[in-house]
Amino acid sequence: MNLRRTAAIGRKELIQIRRDPRSLLIAVVLPLIQILLLGYGARLDADHIPVYILDQEGSQNSQALLKGFQASPYFDVVKVARNYPELVRAIDADRCKLGIVIPWDFSERLGDGRPVSVQALLDGTDNNSAQLAEGYATAVVDSYANRIQLDWFSRHGLSQQATVPVSVDYRTWFNEDLESKNFIIPGTVALVMALMGALLSSLTIAREWERGTMEQLIASPVTPLEIMIGKLAPYLIIGLLDAISCAAFAVGWFGVPFRGGLGAFFFTTTLFLIVILGIGYMISVATRSQLGASQYALLVTLMPTAMLSGFAFPIDQMPVAIRVVSYVVYSRYYVSALKRIFLGGAGINDLIPEIIAMAIYAAVIAFFATRAFRKQIE
Amino acid sequence: MLNRVWRMIIKEFVQLKRDRYARFVLIVPPILQMLIYGYAATFEVNHVKIAVIDYDHSQESRDLLSRFTFTGRFEAAKILNNERELKSLIGESDIPLALKIGPGFAEALRKGETAHLQVIVDGSNSNTALIAVGYVNQIANQFSQDYARNRLNQVMPAMVANVPQIDLAPRPWYNPDLNSQWFFVPGVIGSITLILVVNITAFAIVREREIGTLEQIMVTPIRPFELILGKTIPFFLVGLADVVLVAVVGTLWFQVPFLGNPLVLLLGVTLFLLSTLGVGLLISTLCSTQQQAFASGFFFLNPAFILSGFAFPITSMPRAMQMLTYLNPLRYFLVILRGTFLKGVGLNVLWPQMTALAALTFVLLVVSVARFRKSID
Numbered sequence: 242m243n244l245r246r247t248a249a250i251g252r253k254e255l256i257q258i259r260r261d262p263r264s265l266l267i268a269v270v271l272p273l274i275q276i277l278l279l280g281y282g283a284r285l286d287a288d289h290i291p292v293y294i295l296d297q298e299g300s301q302n303s304q305a306l307l308k309g310f311q312a313s314p315y316f317d318v319v320k321v322a323r324n325y326p327e328l329v330r331a332i333d334a335d336r337c338k339l340g341i342v343i344p345w346d347f348s349e350r351l352g353d354g355r356p357v358s359v360q361a362l363l364d365g366t367d368n369n370s371a372q373l374a375e376g377y378a379t380a381v382v383d384s385y386a387n388r389i390q391l392d393w394f395s396r397h398g399l400s401q402q403a404t405v406p407v408s409v410d411y412r413t414w415f416n417e418d419l420e421s422k423n424f425i426i427p428g429t430v431a432l433v434m435a436l437m438g439a440l441l442s443s444l445t446i447a448r449e450w451e452r453g454t455m456e457q458l459i460a461s462p463v464t465p466l467e468i469m470i471g472k473l474a475p476y477l478i479i480g481l482l483d484a485i486s487c488a489a490f491a492v493g494w495f496g497v498p499f500r501g502g503l504g505a506f507f508f509t510t511t512l513f514l515i516v517i518l519g520i521g522y523m524i525s526v527a528t529r530s531q532l533g534a535s536q537y538a539l540l541v542t543l544m545p546t547a548m549l550s551g552f553a554f555p556i557d558q559m560p561v562a563i564r565v566v567s568y569v570v571y572s573r574y575y576v577s578a579l580k581r582i583f584l585g586g587a588g589i590n591d592l593i594p595e596i597i598a599m600a601i602y603a604a605v606i607a608f609f610a611t612r613a614f615r616k617q618i619e
Numbered sequence: 620m621l622n623r624v625w626r627m628i629i630k631e632f633v634q635l636k637r638d639r640y641a642r643f644v645l646i647v648p649p650i651l652q653m654l655i656y657g658y659a660a661t662f663e664v665n666h667v668k669i670a671v672i673d674y675d676h677s678q679e680s681r682d683l684l685s686r687f688t689f690t691g692r693f694e695a696a697k698i699l700n701n702e703r704e705l706k707s708l709i710g711e712s713d714i715p716l717a718l719k720i721g722p723g724f725a726e727a728l729r730k731g732e733t734a735h736l737q738v739i740v741d742g743s744n745s746n747t748a749l750i751a752v753g754y755v756n757q758i759a760n761q762f763s764q765d766y767a768r769n770r771l772n773q774v775m776p777a778m779v780a781n782v783p784q785i786d787l788a789p790r791p792w793y794n795p796d797l798n799s800q801w802f803f804v805p806g807v808i809g810s811i812t813l814i815l816v817v818n819i820t821a822f823a824i825v826r827e828r829e830i831g832t833l834e835q836i837m838v839t840p841i842r843p844f845e846l847i848l849g850k851t852i853p854f855f856l857v858g859l860a861d862v863v864l865v866a867v868v869g870t871l872w873f874q875v876p877f878l879g880n881p882l883v884l885l886l887g888v889t890l891f892l893l894s895t896l897g898v899g900l901l902i903s904t905l906c907s908t909q910q911q912a913f914a915s916g917f918f919f920l921n922p923a924f925i926l927s928g929f930a931f932p933i934t935s936m937p938r939a940m941q942m943l944t945y946l947n948p949l950r951y952f953l954v955i956l957r958g959t960f961l962k963g964v965g966l967n968v969l970w971p972q973m974t975a976l977a978a979l980t981f982v983l984l985v986v987s988v989a990r991f992r993k994s995i996d
Contacts, residue, residue: 357785
């Protein structure tokens with residue numbers, strides 16, 4: 242391999258990128274749009290859940306429970322419904338996600354110790370939001386129940402019993418306020434890398450074929466290896482610059498913590514980019530058309546990174562067969578590394594398993610990529 | 620006129636039939652997406668692995684801990700002997716939760732003081748963590764309730780029956796098991812048809828322009844409006860076929876119910892397909908090569924997909940982003956899809972979405988057709 246010739250190919254590729262507005266768009270604008278879209282658009286937090294409350298009793302007790310919902314930051318009590326059909330219509334028409342029904346014999350039952358069920362009608366269509374809403378609503382009702390009970394114990398001269406037997410103390414690590422942006426945004430770096438890397442590298446060889454410059458390239462004294470490295474090196478550098486700007490955006494704009502080592506970040510990003518660029522390059526060699534290449538490249542890189550990497554959907558909740566497949570998805574290791582670098586403060590030596598998996602992947606892809614392109618005119 | 624449009628439609632279908640890539644795109648990605656979303660896209664929280672540290676080794680602590688594994692929500696994956704092991708466990712393994720019961724737990728309970736259950740949560744996946752925390756609260760609260768009644772029972776058995784008891788009885792409607800598949804599968808119909816129809820429409824027109832056959836069509840007696848009809852009707856039908864394909868696979872394979880009126884869904888599908896045809900047509904007027912059409916398509920489809928409520932609830936987005944979603948046809952279509960599939964509601968409920976979608980479709984079609992006619996003049 243001759244360094245001078247490789248550098249010449251690299252310089253040619255850089256000039257090509259600079260003069261091609263579309264490549265510039267993909268390299269500069271797309272990552273920014275993507276991180277903004279996902280940073281703002283991909284959130285799972287449920288606060289201000291719209292609630293209708295049907296208070297069939299309208300007593301002081303039921304009002305106190307109602308106030309519990311009004312005071313909760315997670316709920317917006319949109320309306321106190323007058324009757325059951327109104328509540329049903331509201332849920333049907335998506336005006337509220339939760340309907341609370343306080344029964345007409347609420348106080349009576351509380352008074353004589355018969356169990357009272359407060360019904361929570363949940364819109365289960367979006368099962369995730371429903372689950373969150375259920376958890377928050379249970380907390381409101383439980384805290385009301387505790388208050389009532391403590392009160393009851395004191396009133397009946399049993400103040401020595403008026404304690405909550407067990408209280409739960411939480412210590413949350415890595416994402417202390419359980420904000421979904423801190424969960425989602427580190428993984429978006431992987432999505433951006435996959436998207437940008439695949440789109441750009443899939444054009445490299447296909448462009449030469451389409452524009453008819455391939456024969457010139459083949460006739461020149463560069464070896465296939467020099468072509469590959471010369472063509473991909475500029476994208477590796479662009480990719481790393483994009484990764485830095487994504488991380489800077491995540492930290493500076495969205496306030497995601499970055500607690501780990503920069504070395505680990507660059508190292509894992511480089512490995513991931515090698516895999517992505519290698520795949521894009523091979524697709525480019527195989528399809529010979531820019532259009533087909535970018536379509537296949539998106540299918541092979543973006544799809545698995547979005548779905549099977551644990552970026553948003555937890556891998557451990559998937560069926561066994563899919564979980565097995567996810568081990569083959571290279572993005573899984575990078576997304577896991579990113580989350581641990583951003584939130585967990587991981588350095589290179591904490592990420593040995595991920596790095597080994599990605600290194601093996603990178604080596605295999607690089608090996609096949611070097612063999613993919615032959616200097617031959619048919 | 621009908622004859623000319625008919626010829627054009629036949630020509631498009633012949634072209635589709637002979638295009639290997641198009642045939643592939645029409646069938647494989649929809650099925651693949653359906654399977655991937657059906658199986659991989661899940662926000663459910665079951666069998667969460669927990670680590671347990673019990674310093675107390677009492678009857679009470681064991682009772683509390685056993686309640687966690689009893690529900691099926693949690694799975695005791697590791698018993699730890701001390702806290703130091705936690706550091707290398709939480710965040711570095713697939714165990715997101717640890718329960719710690721300190722020494723003196725049972726003693727505090729017996730003395731009538733508040734005993735503490737400490738929960739260490741890996742917040743990296745905030746969503747799973749939040750839902751798991753909800754379950755922990757429920758279980759601990761139930762334990763607390765039972766213990767308090769027991770305690771009272773020992774001193775004043777007569778009073779126990781009078782202690783006020785309240786619980787929340789959750790009734791999830793439309794999706795009683797809170798199954799993720801029921802949420803995602805109807806949505807896939809929307810996302811697949813969006814991607815598919817926008818792309819094939821834009822490509823079909825731009826391809827003619829790129830390879831120069833648009834000129835040939837221009838010199839035939841066909842009128843611009845007939846050309847538009849001839850170009851869009853085939854893709855409308857193809858889109859419809861894909862909707863049926865995905866809907867059938869979704870209901871039969873994933874057992875997602877369809878409770879609503881098929882005609883209401885058909886109206887929604889029609890409006891939505893028209894809007895996607897409008898977008899495809901619009902993109903075709905902006906591009907002269909398929910490569911450009913692909914890029915433009917991506918720049919539209921990507922935000923349309925993220926800002927639709929497909930996976931991420933619109934209500935969780937910041938206000939400005941929520942405003943943007945009103946311009947997104949997929950947003951309305953998803954409500955119609957989930958409404959007809961899961962809720963079984965009809966036009967009396969879905970009319971706002973239908974109206975909005977119809978208005979959006981109308982504007983899109985008027986603008987795109989006008990631009991298209993200009994672009995071929």
